[in-house]
Amino acid sequence: MKFWLKQFAQYPPDHPDYWRVQLIGYTLLITMSYFFILALINLLYFNSLEYTLLDSVGLCISFVIFYHFRKTGHVQIASWATTIMVSSLIMLFAISAKGQSYSLFWSTLVPLISFFLIGRKWGTLISCLTFAVCAFLVYQQTQDPEPVTIRTQALFNIIEVCIAQVLLIRFYEKTRFSGYKKLALRNLEIQKMAETDKLTGLYNRDKLDKVLEQLLTIKAVNNDVMPDSDSRDNKSPSIDKGVDDKNPTEPRLLKLISRFQSPISVVMIDIDHFKRINDNHGHLVGDKVLCELAHILQSQMRNDDLLVRWGGEEFVMVLLNTTLNDTIELTERLRQYVAKQNIQGLALTISLGVAQYNSQDSADSILERADKALYKAKSQGRNCVAVA
Numbered sequence: 156m157k158f159w160l161k162q163f164a165q166y167p168p169d170h171p172d173y174w175r176v177q178l179i180g181y182t183l184l185i186t187m188s189y190f191f192i193l194a195l196i197n198l199l200y201f202n203s204l205e206y207t208l209l210d211s212v213g214l215c216i217s218f219v220i221f222y223h224f225r226k227t228g229h230v231q232i233a234s235w236a237t238t239i240m241v242s243s244l245i246m247l248f249a250i251s252a253k254g255q256s257y258s259l260f261w262s263t264l265v266p267l268i269s270f271f272l273i274g275r276k277w278g279t280l281i282s283c284l285t286f287a288v289c290a291f292l293v294y295q296q297t298q299d300p301e302p303v304t305i306r307t308q309a310l311f312n313i314i315e316v317c318i319a320q321v322l323l324i325r326f327y328e329k330t331r332f333s334g335y336k337k338l339a340l341r342n343l344e345i346q347k348m349a350e351t352d353k354l355t356g357l358y359n360r361d362k363l364d365k366v367l368e369q370l371l372t373i374k375a376v377n378n379d380v381m382p383d384s385d386s387r388d389n390k391s392p393s394i395d396k397g398v399d400d401k402n403p404t405e406p407r408l409l410k411l412i413s414r415f416q417s418p419i420s421v422v423m424i425d426i427d428h429f430k431r432i433n434d435n436h437g438h439l440v441g442d443k444v445l446c447e448l449a450h451i452l453q454s455q456m457r458n459d460d461l462l463v464r465w466g467g468e469e470f471v472m473v474l475l476n477t478t479l480n481d482t483i484e485l486t487e488r489l490r491q492y493v494a495k496q497n498i499q500g501l502a503l504t505i506s507l508g509v510a511q512y513n514s515q516d517s518a519d520s521i522l523e524r525a526d527k528a529l530y531k532a533k534s535q536g537r538n539c540v541a542v543a
């Protein structure tokens with residue numbers, strides 16, 4: 156089938172007409188095969204010249220539309236031509252069979268094709284017209300005193316229409332599935348973009364607010380029922396890392412948050428005299444320093460902790476299951492580690508402000524205390540850790 160279906164460069168998979176183009180191709184290939192087989196069956200098995208002629212006309216028209224569509228890629232013309240051809244041949248067949256031998260069953264294909272190819276408005280009109288003709292044929296049958304006899308033709312009609320229905324519905328399901336998948340992926344991308352800092356690839360401030368809010372709400376509830384554990388080595392729930400995370404939109408934190416009982420520390424980190432780096436080496440170097448520092452900080456953190464870019468040259472860490480003493484020890488180690496690094500050929504230092512969660516804290520108040528601690532560290536001469 157793929158060999159016969161031409162892929163048009165002007166209709167890539169994300170083009171609104173992509174699936175219409177596919178359906179035109181599929182429908183025309185299916186109708187050509189159907190008309191060819193039906194013509195043979197009607198000629199050789201039923202000896203019906205009338206139906207053989209009808210099928211041959213269908214085969215020729217399908218081929219002409221198929222050929223024209225492959226040459227021009229004109230979706231609108233091909234959609235209308237296919238719909239009119241399919242519905243009028245079905246109607247011609249049903250009328251010539253006087254609606255007998257389940258020939259009316261073919262009309263159920265008309266809405267499937269017309270709605271998809273020419274839209275709701277015209278699809279409704281053509282389907283209603285087709286069904287009106289069917290109703291009229293049935294009415295005529297009711298007026299006919301002769302009893303209806305079921306022949307082999309009826310069996311063929313039922314089988315052929317069922318196969319066509321299954322093929323079309325399979326196609327629609329594929330279309331729907333592919334559409335939803337694309338939408339879901341796009342939503343994930345958008346969510347990721349909204350939560351990520353473009354420069355460093357870390358989570359951004361919005362994400363921090365969201366995570367802290369959830370974390371502290373659960374913490375406040377749990378504080379009423381469970382005592383805090385007091386060691387960083389205890390098994391703790393995790394927060395996603397921002398950098399290089401394959402799926403930052405589905406943090407492990409959210410899955411584990413309900414089990415959360417442990418102490419939380421928030422650390423605000425600021426590069427000392429960053430303005431001088433920009434002034435002396437330019438903003439591009441400044442940007443590279445920010446990226447490199449983000450990776451250095453990330454490399455020194457546990458998988459369980461969260462690092463975000465707060466804005467400018469400031470970062471925030473959220474440490475789970477970490478007591479105040481552990482946090483001071485850890486941040487001091489981090490400060491010394493950064494001071495020893497050569498970042499873009501520069502030696503730089505950081506100041507850190509630490510705040511430990513207490514039961515009165517909200518997301519805003521704990522960040523505010525960490526910020527005050529950072530201010531203290533700056534006023535103590537920078538390159539140090541201060542506690543709120």
Ligand SMILES: Nc1nc2c(ncn2[C@@H]2O[C@H](COP(=O)(O)OP(=O)(O)OP(=O)(O)O)[C@@H](O)[C@H]2O)c(=O)[nH]1
Pocket residue numbers: 354425426427428429430431433437438439440441442445466467468533537
């Ligand atoms: N290159 C670059 N610079 C930035 C970015 N965001 C903020 N800055 C710069 O960071 C500098 C921050 O300067 P200040 O707030 O005076 O702080 P500082 O020079 O680090 O001094 P202290 O914090 O007091 O040690 C400003 O020059 C901002 O322009 C960024 O995304 N890229």
